[in-house]
Amino acid sequence: MKYFRSSFVFTVIGLIGSYFVGHYYGGTTAKALEALFIASVLAVLEVSLSFDNAIVNASVLKNMTPIWRHRFLTWGMIIAVFGMRLVFPLLIVTVVAHIDPWSALQMAAFRPDEYAQLMLSAHLEVAAFGGTFLLMVALSYFYDSEKVEHWISWIEKPAAILGKVEAVEMGVCVLVLLVISKFLPEGQNFSFLVAGLAGLITYVVVDGIGAFMEASEETMKDVHRASAAMFIYLEVLDASFSFDGVVGAFAITHNLFIIMIGLSIGAFFVRSLTIMFVEKEALAKFAYLEHGAFYAIGVLATIMLTDPFLHFPEWVTGLIGAIIVLVAFLWSLKKGPTESAE
Template sequence: MKYFTTSFIFTILGLIASFFVGQYYGGTVGAGLQALFIATVLAVLEVSLSFDNAIVNAVVLKQMTPVWRKRFLTWGMLIAVFGMRLVFPLAIVTFIAHVNPWEALVMAATRPDEYANLMLSAHLEVSAFGGAFLLMVALKYFYDESKELHWIPFLEKPTAYLGSKVEAIEVALCLVIFAIITQFMPSESALPFLKAGMAGLITYVIVDGIGSWLEASDETMKDVHRASAGMFLYLEVLDASFSFDGVVGAFAITHNLFIIMIGLSIGAFFVRSLTIMFVEKETLTKFAFLEHGAFYAIGLLAMIMLSSPFVHIPEWFTGLSGAVLIAASFVWSLKKAPKESAE
């Protein structure tokens, strides 16, 4: 429970705040209770969509210095809560409607339906950017030539082998996927989708390149801190990519930006708590295939985001499918442990 104390405190405060927000806009106690229920649903949805994010965060976080680890769990939390859940939606509407951020905030507070319509109009580009970044994260993991442990060998061994023989194969595959998708899209949608996808791909290449450059230094304490700074940047962009689909999808449940921010922020706190628990209890060491399940879930989430021009897949299915993959990897990890003990 010590890992989740802060999350439960924030949950209680957040749900109380959501009740008063709902009562303010609806004018009745019933409206307040409805807002409280919606915030709870959004929190559960965020945790289900981001459980794999917590695992990947733990993978990277355990390599960081204690100083940068603490910064990720404090500064990164502020960025996740206020940056992605408040500033990001406002930035989208600011760009689309050609208004300043204050006007966008006033629109969200006074004309939530108009604000939500503008926000949802950017779903195509947001999905392309986030989908491209997450797809690169998954492909980079499975095409890693140094990867020796395989959960599904007949899939993972060939990809690891190709990764050792073909330079930047994950970039080429990502470009091929986008080329195929845009062939079946209307011309007026294909170009914005492709531009946003290329921006996501370029962002990944830049962030990954910065991280690799920082890690290539000598193992002095100064250089270790620099490498940790690169990992911090990588995790922040990764968190943002995970948040894209959740933030936009939340507008299908409610148009109130403040209830969305509260609900998703509660989920973000629990994801951080899970990350800390995974690192300190060395969960990924004890359950060998849990990391594999998380990256499979990331790849599936990326493909779901990239399929948004053709079909809307409910958020509950996205969260459930990721949970099933992670649960399966957990069960296989339990099966592997007795074999290692016997050996």
Template structure:
């Protein structure tokens, strides 16, 4: 177990030490340093609690990738997750929203964090629309699938699977829900939300198309095994999961660098959990664990849409997601015990 979490533990020590130094640099006293230390710890725990489902879905996709592409995702992917989504992404939001250059956005984050956070908050509707639509497509595509053989919440999942013969049903559902929210939202938020949700839907379809093209390509052995297509899918999926954590982090602190440290610590643990799930073949051993993750994703996508109308605390999101996964794990254990008893009776 320790070998999976060796690097996350090392980064935790480095990250928390950096948070102390950053707090001292900004405040010049021990109280400020300890405050930064505490916020970094809370952000790390928040990121981990929100990302159990992310790790499970990552593991499900990684098991079908070549070892080389698995390694690329688990190395390049961590750089993109920590640096790209926790530093570059918030900066890009400010660059686009405020119409300033990247250097000016970085200077704004360092010297005027309150103004920086205000600009990020102003883009929340668009972020929620994009991430909610993309994640909803991820979840619905899993449940509305004729090839799905195992059901957990049988009453619902059987009916969803039966709907797979209706082409484009999940797309129609996401578009319809987006239009409903668009009619409810305040006038100034209508167009940004609708544009972002359609962009999220098109991004999912675009990644799917790229993946299918690469799977069918006979140019190389890697492409035939779903290397680049699966990599792109996982990176966009990671980004969508990160939206909620990044935006929620600004409720705790307005310091971009502290957010990067805290959420970066959490991202390392998500990668460690992903590797452990793949190497121990846990998704095969616990048959309903994957179902719990996708129900959690569906709930998260709905919450992201709902956040455009009302605040939803990240603790609620984390508890709901972890709750579905825990119940799915317990259901899997109960199923395994029942199968074992049945085998012994024979």
């Protein structure tokens, strides 16, 4: 429980805040309780959608220096709560409506229905950007020629062999974008491709920064630089996980502040899970847990990219990811701990 103490404290504060926000907008106790309930549902959805994110975070965080690990758990938390759950939705409306951020905030506060409509109108581009970035994350893991531990061998062994081909994951990703765009209406295919390619470029840039900073790790300064690159990577990864959850939350409520509270509670629990996975060395003890997380990321990316044709409710997406990770966990118990854990 020590890992989740701060998360429970924030949960209590957040739910109390959601009660008062609901009472302010609704004017009745019933509306206040409804807002509290919605914030709770959003928190659970965020955890279910981002559980695999916690595992991937742990796999990166274990290689960071203590000071950068602390910065991720403090500065990164501030970015996750206020950056992705408040500023990001405001920026979307700012761009879509061609207004300034202050006007977007006023619209969210006083005209929530109009604000939600503008947010949802950008769902195609947001899903394409986030889905492409996450697809690159998953493909880069499986198309790794140096990967020796395989869970589903008939999928992962051929992928590892193909990983010897330079930039094969980028080629697959571009092919996926082109195929999907062919089935979109004339007015949407270009926007989808541009947003998807932006997600691909973002991944390449972030990965390139990491490769540059990790080029030499002979001194403590270089190790700190490498940790800084990992910090950037984790923040972009967290943002990609947040895209679908933030936009999808508007299908449940149009109140930006309830959404921010609910998703932020979930983000706190994801950070707590990350710390627990690192300190308990869960990835070493459970051989296929990391594999399951990347499979879940691949499924989430696929769902985001195919959303224009086939929309899954957020709880279904979260449930699918949770089931994959659970199966990987049970399979890991069957195999036993890895040599490093032993």
